Amino acid sequence: MADPPPVKPVSQPDELTEPFFAAGEKGRLLLATCDTCGEMRLPTSPTCPTCLAEGVTWKEVSGRGTVYTFGVMHQRYHPAWEPDLPYNIAVVELEEGPRMPANIVGIENDDLEVGMPVEVVWEREGDAPVPRFRPMA
Numbered sequence: 001m002a003d004p005p006p007v008k009p010v011s012q013p014d015e016l017t018e019p020f021f022a023a024g025e026k027g028r029l030l031l032a033t034c035d036t037c038g039e040m041r042l043p044t045s046p047t048c049p050t051c052l053a054e055g056v057t058w059k060e061v062s063g064r065g066t067v068y069t070f071g072v073m074h075q076r077y078h079p080a081w082e083p084d085l086p087y088n089i090a091v092v093e094l095e096e097g098p099r100m101p102a103n104i105v106g107i108e109n110d111d112l113e114v115g116m117p118v119e120v121v122w123e124r125e126g127d128a129p130v131p132r133f134r135p136m137a
């Protein structure tokens with residue numbers, strides 16, 4: 001009997017990030033925003049990297065941005081990604097400023113361009129929603 005296919009080790013909700021994933025289930029993108037200085041914490045952290053305060057409020061962002069940079073992976077580093085090769089990893093600069101690592105979907109890798117406008121689209125990996133981006137129509 002063949003081994004089961006390998007599973008991608010994707011981020012899972014925890015006490016800190018549960019609001020992010022709960023919003024993702026509804027197709028909304030929330031970022032942890034510092035109650036003291038207003039900095040959006042991406043990646044999410046319990047302490048603000050700018051002012052070291054702890055209070056945080058989750059604020060919805062537009063889900064729109066532009067491709068800041070990207071690369072295309074041709075090497076298999078984990079067996080679960082082998083069917084996806086070659087796949088892209090991009091950094092999307094959100095309209096609100098933070099830069100978010102994500103895959104760009106709905107486009108061939110050869111057609112990706114820095115600066116292209118994209119919007120968030122939520123996909124599932126296992127039981128967790130994963131934010132990815134697609135070119136804006």
Ligand SMILES: [Zn+2]
Nearest residue numbers: 034037048051
């Ligand atoms: Zn702060």
